């Protein structure tokens with residue numbers, strides 16, 4: 001294999017290996033290489049990357065189990081539909097038939113509406129829930145969700161429908 005010409009990082013490394021003093025062209029190439037490396041986004045350790053992917057995979061599986069479709073999950077997670085499909089395939093999850101998928105998507109949307117309502121209510125009750133009175137913002141929110149659902153202002157829970 002021909003030696004890398006001067007003015008490249010490999011040539012710089014070769015100088016160092018041979019105990020030579022690198023010339024200006026090789027020093028410049030090495031500096032440029034290091035600057036480029038610093039500019040790259042930090043790449044986590046393989047362990048961290050695996051953990052991050054596992055966390056996304058968990059969200060895909062939980063979302064799909066809750067009724068979300070591939071496109072919905074892709075949009076929510078900022079990933080492609082192919083990525084979501086791959087996660088499901090790797091996990092051996094059987095895809096829902098078309099009719100079931102539509103019903104599941106409705107369930108998912110209603111659950112999401114309820115979750116949003118609960119989040120807003122928890123935030124709204126935060127100022128009135130005093131520590132020590134045993135009634136948390138979450139409990140206030142649950143009571144409010146129950147009242148709103150009973151009044152027909154929130155979609156019923158899927159388990160109450162079926």
Ligand SMILES: [Zn+2]
Nearest residue numbers: 006007023026
């Ligand atoms: Zn050189």
